[in-house]
Amino acid sequence: APLLSIRELGVSFPRKEAPSTTVVEGVSFDIMPGEIVGIVGESGSGKSMTARSVLRLLPKSAELSGSIRFRGREIPEMTDEEIRDMRGALVSMVFQDPMTSFNPVLRIGDQIGEAIALHDRARRGRRALRDRVAKLLALVGIADPAERARSYPHEFSGGMRQRALTAMAVANSPALLIADEPTTALDVTVQDQVLSLLRELNENSGTAILLITHNIAVVASLCRRVIVMYAGRVIEDGPTDEVLTAPRHPYTWSLLQSVPRIDQAGTRLTAIKGQPPDPATPLAGCKFHPRCPWAEQRCGEQEPALSPIGEAHGVRCWLPMNGIAAAAQ
Numbered sequence: 001a002p003l004l005s006i007r008e009l010g011v012s013f014p015r016k017e018a019p020s021t022t023v024v025e026g027v028s029f030d031i032m033p034g035e036i037v038g039i040v041g042e043s044g045s046g047k048s049m050t051a052r053s054v055l056r057l058l059p060k061s062a063e064l065s066g067s068i069r070f071r072g073r074e075i076p077e078m079t080d081e082e083i084r085d086m087r088g089a090l091v092s093m094v095f096q097d098p099m100t101s102f103n104p105v106l107r108i109g110d111q112i113g114e115a116i117a118l119h120d121r122a123r124r125g126r127r128a129l130r131d132r133v134a135k136l137l138a139l140v141g142i143a144d145p146a147e148r149a150r151s152y153p154h155e156f157s158g159g160m161r162q163r164a165l166t167a168m169a170v171a172n173s174p175a176l177l178i179a180d181e182p183t184t185a186l187d188v189t190v191q192d193q194v195l196s197l198l199r200e201l202n203e204n205s206g207t208a209i210l211l212i213t214h215n216i217a218v219v220a221s222l223c224r225r226v227i228v229m230y231a232g233r234v235i236e237d238g239p240t241d242e243v244l245t246a247p248r249h250p251y252t253w254s255l256l257q258s259v260p261r262i263d264q265a266g267t268r269l270t271a272i273k274g275q276p277p278d279p280a281t282p283l284a285g286c287k288f289h290p291r292c293p294w295a296e297q298r299c300g301e302q303e304p305a306l307s308p309i310g311e312a313h314g315v316r317c318w319l320p321m322n323g324i325a326a327a328a329q
């Protein structure tokens with residue numbers, strides 16, 4: 001059974017005297033236990049909003065539709081208390097600003113210890129908790145971990161805070177970890193360390209990971225499956241090696257055309273010609289049609305559904321590309 005199952009997820013923001021702005025629509029996908037799935041897309045594609053929906057971190061004014069089940073239970077229907085209980089199993093790491101993730105007046109080690117104690121079935125005593133914190137800090141490559149645990153967040157460098165945050169997120173070997181842009185603010189060495197830590201966590205604890213990024217290189221190195229989002233929709237979903245070498249959606253293909261080398265660390269998606277549609281202005285048909293070199297009449301009239309096109313591969317396009325031809329380009 002899937003660990004996380006999302007069906008027809010929609011997120012919109014109502015406006016006064018105007019149609020609401022839809023930022024996510026018809027998003028469906030599953031994450032199996034132990035799976036590492038990447039979501040890629042430009043900023044504004046709805047990838048962070050999708051993650052925030054799962055974690056119930058949407059702005060108050062957002063209207064949510066569809067179903068989000070974690071271990072068979074509807075997340076949108078859970079009480080705050082049920083959500084708190086679930087936090088040890090379903091955790092997030094939002095890495096964009098590690099400084100704001102720690103309380104500035106508490107020691108790093110105490111904060112990590114508190115995170116462990118909150119969901120600690122073993123009910124460790126203080127000393128055992130301190131040992132566990134030191135082990136976790138050592139695991140993320142912090143030297144003199146017992147000593148360092150007594151530091152305050154401002155006494156850590158950006159890279160060290162990032163690692164400490166990773167230690168806190170993985171402290172309880174969660175069943176699902178949602179990581180939004182885990183490497184954006186990091187130098188290449190720390191990036192690599194954080195990514196290998198995620199890989200280790202997956203291998204040793206079977207933690208499933210949903211990785212939200214615009215870095216294709218990160219997806220290529222870590223994710224077995226990749227979901228491509230555009231204008232709030234999933235437009236392609238499939239095995240990473242297939243999607244990256246023989247994309248079937250023209251948007252995925254365009255994205256890859258703009259990446260000089262997939263295996264290059266730090267490679268970012270650069271903007272392709274034209275602009276994504278403004279979510280405040282309804283657009284008929286396929287959301288990519290104004291930018292698509294292959295658009296034909298029906299593309300501007302009717303929106304295609306995400307349809308299966310191979311083994312575990314789906315594409316939202318009236319004229320899916322021939323994977324072999326695209327790869328030969």
Ligand code: SF4
Nearest residue numbers: 286289292299317318
């Ligand atoms: Fe291009 Fe039409 Fe496919 Fe949209 S549906 S990506 S416009 S070919």
Ligand code: MG
Nearest residue numbers: 043047048180
């Ligand atoms: Mg984002």
